[in-house]
Amino acid sequence: MDTTMFFEELWKQYTAKTPSAQKVKNLFENEGNTIFNDHIAIRTFNDPRIDIEILAKPFLAMGYEPSGEYKFEKKKLFARHFEHKTDANAPKIFISQLLTEEFSDDLQASIKTLIDSVDQELLKKDALILEGRLWGTPSFELYQSLMNESEYAAWMYVNGFCSNHFTVDVNKLDSFSSLQEVNEFLKEKGFTLNASGGEIKGTPEQLLEQSSILADVVDVEFTEGVKQITSCYYEFAFRYAQSNGALFTGFIANSADKIFESTDMNLQPS
Secondary structure, three states, rough: OHHHHHHHHHHHHHHHHHHHHHHHHHHHHHOOOOOEEEEEEEEEEEOOOHHHHOOOOOHHHEEEEEOOOOOEEOEEEEEEEEEOOOOOOOOOEEEEEEEEHOHHHHHHHHHHHHOOOOHHHHHHOOOHOOEEOOOOOOOHHHHHHHHHHOOOHHHHHHHEOOEEEEEEEHHHHHOOHHHHHHHHHHOOOOOOOOOOOOEOOOOOOOOOHEEEOOEEEEEEEEEEEEEEEEEEEEEEEOOOOOOOEEEOOOOOOHHHHHHHHHOOHHHOOO
């Protein structure tokens, strides 16, 4: 699969789980904008069979290289972002993984059992990110157990391998000049923003501002029946120029920490 087709498939799978993203993209395009992706985010566990190094393989083959590392102490995550070596318009790739050894024995055993249950040949596929949830129908009881320790783990258990979010490059929008304008537009259209840590995470001084709408809530088939659970969300990023005049291309851990919470069921309107 060539690079264009790969990203088109990522978007297709993502919008199937996140209809709000397609709606927002259409709204922006109706205002005369061409949409560019700032970055795509992916979640996983730090099991060596499915960790960052494994999920990064197709992107490295496309010409990406590691560009930054991040630690999230409270959520017990590690992340790395990748940038394309030559194509400045290629979206950055942000891959995070849960540090399972920092959780209870029960959570560690549950995650290991999940991964062990998968046909191990499937885990060797180069484009594992396109494979979705490989461990069959989830248990709502296990979902709730994981949620008690880590919303991230519970989300990953239900959603599997996919793009956790795509991100609109606000700098390249023609009809908006700031992230605040984008946020007001989205709210006027009926979307609910993730307000954890404020609607805008980051500052001009940090060279990056980010916002996101809350994740879509979709029907998920559990062994106990259908439940409504968060899927994915759409993010918006505005970058500022560094002292050398080039736009900042990294990420701010404290901001990303709050963006992660866009999938938290507890943030959903009651």
